[in-house]
Amino acid sequence: MALLEKFRQLAEAHEALVRTSTDPFRVTIERILSPTEAIVNGRQMILAGTNNYLGLTFDPECLDAAARAVYEQGTGTTGSRMANGSFNSHAALERELADFYGRRWCVLFSTGYLANLGVISALTGQGDVILIDADCHASIYDGCRMSGAEVIRFHHNDPGDLNKRLRRLGERRTNTLIILEGIYSMLGDQAPLSEFVALKKEYGAYLLLDEAHSLGVLGEQGRGLSESAHVDSGIDFIVGTFSKSLGATGGFCVSDHDEMELTRYVSRPYIFTASLCPSVIASTRAALRILQTRPELRTRLWNNARRLYDRLKELGFKLGPTLSPIIAALFERREVAIAFWNGLLEQGVYVNMILPPAAPEGGSLLRCSISAAHTEEQIDRIVEAFAAVRAVTESPRQT
Amino acid sequence: MTRYEEILPQLYEILRSYAKDGQSLSEDTELLSDLGLDSMKVMQLLLETEERFDISIPLNIIPNVRTAGDFARQIEQLTEQR
Numbered sequence A: 001m002a003l004l005e006k007f008r009q010l011a012e013a014h015e016a017l018v019r020t021s022t023d024p025f026r027v028t029i030e031r032i033l034s035p036t037e038a039i040v041n042g043r044q045m046i047l048a049g050t051n052n053y054l055g056l057t058f059d060p061e062c063l064d065a066a067a068r069a070v071y072e073q074g075t076g077t078t079g080s081r082m083a084n085g086s087f088n089s090h091a092a093l094e095r096e097l098a099d100f101y102g103r104r105w106c107v108l109f110s111t112g113y114l115a116n117l118g119v120i121s122a123l124t125g126q127g128d129v130i131l132i133d134a135d136c137h138a139s140i141y142d143g144c145r146m147s148g149a150e151v152i153r154f155h156h157n158d159p160g161d162l163n164k165r166l167r168r169l170g171e172r173r174t175n176t177l178i179i180l181e182g183i184y185s186m187l188g189d190q191a192p193l194s195e196f197v198a199l200k201k202e203y204g205a206y207l208l209l210d211e212a213h214s215l216g217v218l219g220e221q222g223r224g225l226s227e228s229a230h231v232d233s234g235i236d237f238i239v240g241t242f243s244k245s246l247g248a249t250g251g252f253c254v255s256d257h258d259e260m261e262l263t264r265y266v267s268r269p270y271i272f273t274a275s276l277c278p279s280v281i282a283s284t285r286a287a288l289r290i291l292q293t294r295p296e297l298r299t300r301l302w303n304n305a306r307r308l309y310d311r312l313k314e315l316g317f318k319l320g321p322t323l324s325p326i327i328a329a330l331f332e333r334r335e336v337a338i339a340f341w342n343g344l345l346e347q348g349v350y351v352n353m354i355l356p357p358a359a360p361e362g363g364s365l366l367r368c369s370i371s372a373a374h375t376e377e378q379i380d381r382i383v384e385a386f387a388a389v390r391a392v393t394e395s396p397r398q399t
Numbered sequence B: 001m002t003r004y005e006e007i008l009p010q011l012y013e014i015l016r017s018y019a020k021d022g023q024s025l026s027e028d029t030e031l032l033s034d035l036g037l038d039s040m041k042v043m044q045l046l047l048e049t050e051e052r053f054d055i056s057i058p059l060n061i062i063p064n065v066r067t068a069g070d071f072a073r074q075i076e077q078l079t080e081q082r
Helices: A007-020 A060-073 A088-101 A112-123 A138-147 A159-175 A193-203 A259-265 A278-293 A296-314 A334-346 A376-392 B003-016 B039-053 B059-064 B068-081
Strands: A029-034 A037-040 A043-047 A105-109 A129-133 A150-154 A176-181 A206-210 A237-241 A251-255 A326-331 A352-354 A364-369
Touching: A007 A334, A043 A376, A060 A278, A088 A105, A088 A251, A088 A278, A105 A112, A105 A259, A112 A138, A112 A176, A112 A206, A112 A237, A112 A251, A112 A259, A129 A138, A129 A159, A138 A150, A138 A176, A150 A159, A150 B059, A159 A176, A159 A193, A176 A193, A193 A206, A251 A259, A296 A326, A296 A376, A326 A334, A334 A352, A334 A364, A334 A376, B003 B039, B003 B068, B039 B068, B059 B068
Parallel strands: A129 A150, A129 A176, A176 A206, A206 A237
Antiparallel strands: A029 A037, A037 A043, A105 A251, A237 A251, A326 A364, A352 A364
């Protein structure tokens, strides 16, 4: 097969998709107006697929902090921390995150994706075992592949299946890293964390929790599922991202294990990429302060999520199993999901479309992510759009 | 009968539900090109095989499995490690 031959099938699938649909993978936001509105295809849209859970991307404190940092420290660091050195602000954010989680150590990464790659590949290697929840994010799968460890999946959110697989490992169980997510990005469901922590302790394994979608969303202080499930101390490594609740880009890992600090010397995704730029660090630090001092944002987020979840459920849409700021409508047929997504765009509502094989169980999803910045009127307009599009397309899968 | 020879007919039983009507199975049957398995079906096949043999199949072995025979050899090794 010639080098580029493998792209032919992809090109055909892409052409077939865009014959009947706006290209869902190349939507251009022509002008961003606020955390919840933008001009797309020349039309004003409600953004309901941004992961901007606390709506902080236009918060005045975050904007000011970023702008000041640009003028004081420049637009970029132009290299890695290992080679070019760290800015004071890198170290300050690491200290603030460690304090926020009550952990000894924190290491920053340039994106959330790189955080998973960097941490997993540094912690595990040949001879080790990684047990991952089957619905884990691609960054976790890629980190596993990079590590060279043996990678075994267990059934999504199934402590019984994890137990069975830990038992099968015999003495290798203490060389095992279990990886879970706080809130899963496709359906918005949460891990039964206390049961997983009990198993981790029973078998003497290690546990890494990715709180990408739960930081700022769960827990009284906003620390995520480890806080809301009251099992902070049972988690060895917590990974998170700045690109959702904190409204920027970047990633981190916190831990009480002293070896965390040593991962800086072996983690290639930490070493061989440019470090976070000063404006991103500055807005993230401001957002982290807001996350801790304005709990009303979390209240508003959950009120908005409940409003949309309940209304869509009343309309008969099949949704994810639990209330969450990620609200996914499930469709059995791919073509119905595509038509529905285009219909929502025409109605002025932008959501994420997830097609097989990315969606669980072979179905398709239209995924909304709700923000504290949405108004009740915007939520109602999203509901009206779903109802209007439903009237002209085939009914979605019923519960 | 070797362990491999014991595993093979049990594996065929699982693979039969993925085969086309009347398609015969052998050690040389290619899982992707002959059975037309996509990534979702591969994952389903792994789960069924794990249950049947009470093993955990690492994702790492997938690139080394092309035929039913390859798969049976991997299962043989994994059952020996228990």
